[in-house]
Amino acid sequence: MASKTGNAFDFNLFKRLLKYTNPYKLTFYFVALAAILLSFFAVLRPYLLKMTVDEAITPKNYEDLVFFVGLMGGALILEVIFQFLFVYFANWLGQEVVRDLRVNLFKHMLNFKMTYFDKSAVGRLVTRAVSDIQTIASIFSQGLFMIISDILKMLVVVGFMFYQSWRLTLLVLTVLPFIMYATRVFQKKMKVAFEDVRNQVADLNTFVQERITGMKIVQLFTREKEEYKKFKDINEKHRKAWVRTVWYNSIFFPIAEMATSITIGLIVWFGGLRAVADDGITLGVIIAFIELSQLLFRPLRQIADKFNTLQMGMVAANRVFGILDTESSISNLGTTKVDSLKGDIEFKNVRFSYTGDEEVLKGISFKANAGETVAIVGATGAGKSTVINLLNRFYEINEGKILIDGIDIKDISLESLRNQIAVVLQDVFLFADTILSNINLSDPNITEEEVKKAAEQIGIHEFIDTLPNGYQYNVKERGAMLSSGQRQLISFLRAYMSNPSVLILDEATSSVDTYSELLIQKATDKITEGRTSIVIAHRLATIKKADKIMVMDAGEIVEIGTHKELLKKTDGYYKNLYEVQFKAEEAL
Structure with missing residues (x-):
C-alpha cells in the first residue's frame, strides 16, 4: 500500500x-x-x-x-x-x-x-x-x-x-x-x-x-x-x-x-x-x-x-x-453448529471494555435457565446493553466465558449462534422497503401467508392490514412512514418469524402511544412464551413477570432475585429504584 x-x-x-x-x-x-x-x-x-x-x-x-x-x-x-x-x-x-x-x-x-x-x-x-x-x-x-x-x-x-x-x-x-x-x-x-x-x-x-x-x-x-x-x-x-x-x-x-x-x-x-x-x-x-x-x-x-x-x-x-486490509472481524473459529438450543445461558466472570482499560463489565456472573425470563434493570451506563451485545458476539470479551447449553459461544459458528438468537432493540432499524421484506428480510422461504399467520398470533395483523397496501406498504428510509411504536411492532414480528431459541428485548415504550403499548405488551407475552428471554426492562409489568431480576450498577451485578425478594431488602438498590421510578407506575 x-x-x-x-x-x-x-x-x-x-x-x-x-x-x-x-x-x-x-x-x-x-x-x-x-x-x-x-x-x-x-x-x-x-x-x-x-x-x-x-x-x-x-x-x-x-x-x-x-x-x-x-x-x-x-x-x-x-x-x-x-x-x-x-x-x-x-x-x-x-x-x-x-x-x-x-x-x-x-x-x-x-x-x-x-x-x-x-x-x-x-x-x-x-x-x-x-x-x-x-x-x-x-x-x-x-x-x-x-x-x-x-x-x-x-x-x-x-x-x-x-x-x-x-x-x-x-x-x-x-x-x-x-x-x-x-x-x-x-x-x-x-x-x-x-x-x-x-x-x-x-x-x-x-x-x-x-x-x-x-x-x-x-x-x-x-x-x-x-x-x-x-x-x-x-x-x-x-x-x-x-x-x-x-x-x-x-x-x-x-x-x-x-x-x-x-x-x-x-x-x-x-x-x-x-x-x-x-x-x-x-x-x-x-x-x-x-x-x-x-x-x-x-x-x-x-x-x-x-x-x-x-x-x-x-x-x-x-x-x-x-x-x-483492516482486520476487525469477530473470530469465527467455532466448529459447533446448532439447529436448536434449550436456552441455558451462563456468564462466568465476564470482563469487557469498549476502549482501553475502561471496563464496562467488571467480572459479572449469572445464569438464565432454559425458558426463563430474566429482566435487567439499572441506571443508564450500567452495562445492560453490553450484556446483550456480548451474547450475540458483536464484541469480543476481555476475560471470562459465556456459555449457552454449556457450550462456549466461541466454539459455536457465528451464523449458527445468531440464527438461534433474536433481538428486538429499542432503536428499531427498518430498511426502505415493504413491511413484508422488513419482516422476512427477503428470505424466499418465508411466505406472506406465514407472516400474516404469525402477525395474527402476536396480535398485530390488524394494525398492518389497515396500512395502504398492507404488507406491501413501503416504510421508506429507516421506517420514516411509521410511528416509533409501529416500528417496534414490526421488529417484534421479525424476531418472532425467526423462531429463536433465545430472545433478547430492549422493550422501551416511553415514546409510544397507549394503543401501541398494549399491542407491544401482548406481543412481548407471546414471543417470550416458552423460550429463554433476556429483557432490558423499562416497564414494571415486564419486571414483575420476570422469573429473575438482575440489577446492574457501574458494570457490576449488585442484586439478583424476584420482584418480591428484592423489595424485602432493606436499603436495597432495586427497592430504591422501585420507590423512585416504578411505584407511581404501579399506582396508576
Whole structure:
C-alpha cells in the first residue's frame, strides 16, 4: 500500500489491483493487442501522407493521388474499428473489476466488529464503497491501457522518425526532455492534490449524510444557520482542493502547447532549409514530421492527463485496500453448529471494555435457565446493553466465558449462534422497503401467508392490514412512514418469524402511544412464551413477570432475585429504584 502521498506511482499497489483482472485475461490481452495495433496505425497515416505529397502531389500524378487517398481512407476505417474495440473492452474490463472489488469490500465489511462501525463515519465508508471504487474503474478505462497505447505510439513514432530523417528527429528530441521534466513535476504535484481532493470528498459526504439523517435534531434546536456555516466551510475546502488541481493543469498544458509550437517552427525552419538545398529532405517528409511531432507530443501531454486519472484511481485503490486490509472481524473459529438450543445461558466472570482499560463489565456472573425470563434493570451506563451485545458476539470479551447449553459461544459458528438468537432493540432499524421484506428480510422461504399467520398470533395483523397496501406498504428510509411504536411492532414480528431459541428485548415504550403499548405488551407475552428471554426492562409489568431480576450498577451485578425478594431488602438498590421510578407506575 502507498504510504507516501507524494510518490508518483505505487507499483506494489498496482500489481495487487491487476490481480483482479485474472478472471478476464482474454479481454485483458485483447485490449493490450489493440493498443499495440493502434500504435502502428498512428504512423501509417503520416507515412501515407508523406507518400501522397512526394509521389502524387509534387509530380502531379492524379492516379497515384487517388490510390494513396484510398489507402488513407482504408487505414482510417481500420483505426476507427480498433479504437472502438479498444475503448469498449477497456471500459468493460474496468467495470468487471469494479464489480468484483465492490463485492469483496462489502463482504469484508459485513463481518466487521461493531467496534469498527462505532469508530468509523458512515459517510466515509459509503464514499469508499461507491465513489472511490468507481474511480478505480478509470484506471482501466482511461488510465492504464491508454497510457500503454500512448507510450507504444511514441516509441513507434520515434523509430519511424529516425528512419525518415535522423537530423529532423534529433531536432524534435531536443524539446522532448523539457516536456518530460514538466510532466514529471506535474504528476507529483497532482498526486498530492488528488489525495487532498479524496479527503475533502469523504469529509463532505460524511457531513451531508449525518446532517440529513439528523435533520429533525437540526430543526428542533434551530441549528440551521450554524450547520449551513459549517457546510460552507467544508464545501470551501473541497473547492480549494479541486482548484489546486485546476491550477496545475492551467500551468502545465499551456507550457506543453508552447513547446509543441516551437517544435513545429524548428521543423519548418530546418527542414525548409534542407529542402531548398535539396539535402535529402522533401516536402512530404516535412509535412509528415509536423504530424509525427504532434503524434509524439500529444500523447505525452495526454499521458500526463491520463496519469492524473491513473493516480486518482490509485489513491482510491489505496483507500479501498486500506479497508480490505483492516482486520476487525469477530473470530469465527467455532466448529459447533446448532439447529436448536434449550436456552441455558451462563456468564462466568465476564470482563469487557469498549476502549482501553475502561471496563464496562467488571467480572459479572449469572445464569438464565432454559425458558426463563430474566429482566435487567439499572441506571443508564450500567452495562445492560453490553450484556446483550456480548451474547450475540458483536464484541469480543476481555476475560471470562459465556456459555449457552454449556457450550462456549466461541466454539459455536457465528451464523449458527445468531440464527438461534433474536433481538428486538429499542432503536428499531427498518430498511426502505415493504413491511413484508422488513419482516422476512427477503428470505424466499418465508411466505406472506406465514407472516400474516404469525402477525395474527402476536396480535398485530390488524394494525398492518389497515396500512395502504398492507404488507406491501413501503416504510421508506429507516421506517420514516411509521410511528416509533409501529416500528417496534414490526421488529417484534421479525424476531418472532425467526423462531429463536433465545430472545433478547430492549422493550422501551416511553415514546409510544397507549394503543401501541398494549399491542407491544401482548406481543412481548407471546414471543417470550416458552423460550429463554433476556429483557432490558423499562416497564414494571415486564419486571414483575420476570422469573429473575438482575440489577446492574457501574458494570457490576449488585442484586439478583424476584420482584418480591428484592423489595424485602432493606436499603436495597432495586427497592430504591422501585420507590423512585416504578411505584407511581404501579399506582396508576
